[in-house]
Amino acid sequence: MKIPFNKPYLAPGEEEILLDSYRSRAHCGNHAYGSRCVELLQKRYGLGGVFLTPSCTAALEMGAVLAGIGPGDEVILPSYTFSSTANAIVLFGGRPVFCEVEPDTMNVDVEHLASLITERTKMIVPIDYAGIPCDINRIMALAGKMGIPVMQDAAQSLHSSHNGQSCGAVADLAVFSFHETKNFTCGEGGALVVNRPDWLERASFLQEKGTDRSLVLKGVRSKYQWVDKGSSYLLADPLAAMLYAQLDKAEFITSLRARLTAAYSELFAPYEARGCLRTPHAPDGAILNHHAFFVIFDSEANQQEFLARLIRRDIYAYIGYMPLHSSPMGARFGYSPEDLPVTMDLASRLVRLPFYVDLAEEGLEYCLEGMRVVLRELYGE
Numbered sequence: 001m002k003i004p005f006n007k008p009y010l011a012p013g014e015e016e017i018l019l020d021s022y023r024s025r026a027h028c029g030n031h032a033y034g035s036r037c038v039e040l041l042q043k044r045y046g047l048g049g050v051f052l053t054p055s056c057t058a059a060l061e062m063g064a065v066l067a068g069i070g071p072g073d074e075v076i077l078p079s080y081t082f083s084s085t086a087n088a089i090v091l092f093g094g095r096p097v098f099c100e101v102e103p104d105t106m107n108v109d110v111e112h113l114a115s116l117i118t119e120r121t122k123m124i125v126p127i128d129y130a131g132i133p134c135d136i137n138r139i140m141a142l143a144g145k146m147g148i149p150v151m152q153d154a155a156q157s158l159h160s161s162h163n164g165q166s167c168g169a170v171a172d173l174a175v176f177s178f179h180e181t182k183n184f185t186c187g188e189g190g191a192l193v194v195n196r197p198d199w200l201e202r203a204s205f206l207q208e209k210g211t212d213r214s215l216v217l218k219g220v221r222s223k224y225q226w227v228d229k230g231s232s233y234l235l236a237d238p239l240a241a242m243l244y245a246q247l248d249k250a251e252f253i254t255s256l257r258a259r260l261t262a263a264y265s266e267l268f269a270p271y272e273a274r275g276c277l278r279t280p281h282a283p284d285g286a287i288l289n290h291h292a293f294f295v296i297f298d299s300e301a302n303q304q305e306f307l308a309r310l311i312r313r314d315i316y317a318y319i320g321y322m323p324l325h326s327s328p329m330g331a332r333f334g335y336s337p338e339d340l341p342v343t344m345d346l347a348s349r350l351v352r353l354p355f356y357v358d359l360a361e362e363g364l365e366y367c368l369e370g371m372r373v374v375l376r377e378l379y380g381e
């Protein structure tokens with residue numbers, strides 16, 4: 001049996017909904033299913049304005065434009081993230097300032113973040129790694145004192161919450177991903193959340209190629225015109241239809257994913273108790289979307305052995321991110337790997353386990369048994 005790292009989920013009823021959109025002959029962005037998704041997201045998660053985009057990468061770019069990122073501006077973000085978080089800043093001439101993470105969650109270390117704020121800081125972009133909420137209230141309080149906007153990269157954390165606040169509902173801006181590796185997917189897709197009322201209209205212009213087409217759709221204008229800079233940041237309606245089918249089944253999807261978290265937690269707990277490795281520890285009050293499960297081994301050698309021995313059993317776990325500051329682009333911004341030692345160390349020992357809805361129904365026992373054997377080989381009984 002082969003256990004892949006990820007497998008996109010097909011929700012019950014998704015095919016019919018997709019066909020319905022196809023047959024509607026209204027396939028461009030901001031149509032029927034797009035509007036349904038927006039309404040559902042706003043109501044269920046208490047979000048401000050929601051703009052569906054072709055990807056989370058595109059949503060991050062829109063956020064950088066709204067925050068006015070320009071040449072020389074500094075933006076603080078974790079080095080432990082995907083390239084898109086940094087590209088959104090770099091594309092507009094901004095400079096990424098990389099921050100350390102902490103081991104329980106792999107999210108930003110807020111103390112370190114605070115020490116990096118200067119008068120050139122134009123934005124802060126924390127992420128919610130593996131769907132675990134970062135400490136957004138503390139980050140907002142810190143940024144608020146200095147008048148710095150915060151864009152939460154919630155690519156992985158839709159449907160997670162902390163103390164009753166959904167991820168994406170608190171920061172000035174937030175972004176989600178609907179890429180096929182995410183909990184709710186339409187192949188490629190994303191969303192920008194704008195919680196600042198004064199940025200809403202501009203976001204709608206930006207999404208529609210710098211035109212005020214949104215005012216025509218609302219009936220405020222009869223013709224639309226070029227009013228601002230912008231691009232085509234829209235999600236086609238058949239993709240929004242696929243997404244709607246999945247969002248509609250969010251509780252069911254999450255309940256199956258929760259089984260994986262429970263099974264992995266039980267398997268690794270005795271080894272964590274013995275100090276062989278550590279597993280994620282979400283903050284008190286967090287409710288998770290069960291996006292992913294990671295293990296941080298006691299050494300890079302054991303991380304490598306664990307991965308290699310699982311591959312021999314056709315089980316595909318994966319390393320996490322390569323820290324951005326240690327990448328060729330990081331070097332161009334003057335970084336060397338030793339600048340963020342905590343991130344380098346944790347990243348070198350981290351493994352992400354296979355995690356997808358269908359695994360809860362088929363293959364989980366095989367996967368757990370393979371891991372059980374490998375853990376025994378590495379650490380003894």
Ligand SMILES: Cc1ncc(COP(=O)(O)O)c(C=O)c1O
Nearest residue numbers: 055056057082084127155177179
């Ligand atoms: C933290 C983070 N930000 C942004 C992205 C980019 O998302 P997308 O592929 O939808 O552009 C990802 C993708 O995995 C991610 O993990």
